[in-house]
Amino acid sequence: MPITQQQLLQILPNAGRQAGVFVPVLNAAMGKYGIVTRLRIAAFIAQIGHESGHLTRLVESLNYRADRIVALGNAASPGSRWRALVPRAAELAGSSVRMGNAVYGGRMGNGPEASGEGYLYRGRGPIQITGKDNYRACGDAIGVDLIGNPELLEQPQYAALSAAWYWSVSGLNSLADAGDIQSIGSLINTGSKGKVPNGAADRLALYQTALRVLA
Known part of the structure; x- marks a missing residue:
């Protein structure tokens, strides 16, 4: 059951003109990865809608104030990367490049902080594919070179495919079937079950709206 532009705007009203751009590529991507029932489509649109600000943000900015870095770091687990950034808050504040390299350098297949790969392979697409290893796997799956051209995930066609690919390989269709x-x-x-995600109330509200719209 493909989604229409009118339905997408009812679920994600802030999408505006992006709705018309995304409807055909979302339908193609959802069809390719089995996101084809009411429950699956409702869950998928709700999650990508929340993550992308109603399809208006396809690149992670990583532009944090120093106090925000400190707050996030202090809330993180001892020994975690975010906790280690607290003493560097003033240095990293206001620079997406420095922040991206500090947060993601040396992780997820990225080279060390000085390599610049942390920022290069920062989150992109409606579900924020992040890290060189994930870019490589996603690119292999959708048939494009995301290592050499990571900015392709900022284009609606590949953004939609990346989100649907991640959804499928993460087993989220079965969770959507179970509600x-x-x-x-x-x-x-968060990368694991059992934790309350950021924006949990908004994710649920968007899902409930999507169920009504798609009824």
């Missing part, structure tokens, strides 16, 4: 919206949000936002 387990919190676990879906947890996996997308």
Whole structure:
């Protein structure tokens, strides 16, 4: 059951003109990865809508104030990367490049901080594909060179495919079938089940709206 532009705007009203751009590529991507039932489509649109600001943000900015870096770092687990950034808050504040390299350097297949790969392979697409290893796997799956051209994930066609690919390989169709919206949000936002994701209330509200619209 393909989604229409009118339905997408009812679910994600802030999408504006982006709705018309995304409808055909979302339908193609959802069809390719089995996101084809009401429950699956509702869950998928709700999650990508939340993550991307209603399809208006396809690149992670990483532009943080110093106090925000400190707050996030202090809330993170001891020994985590975010906790280690607290003493560097003033240095990293206001620079997406420095922040991206500090947060993601030496992780997820990226080279060390000085390599610049942390920022280069920062989150892109509606579900924020992040890290060189994930860019490589996603590119192999959707048939484009994302290592050499990571900015392709800023284009609607590849952005939609990347989100649907991630959804499929993460087993989120089965969770959508079960209506387990919190676990879906947890996996997308935190990487594991059992944690309350950021924006849990908004994710649920968007899902409930999508169910009504797609009824």
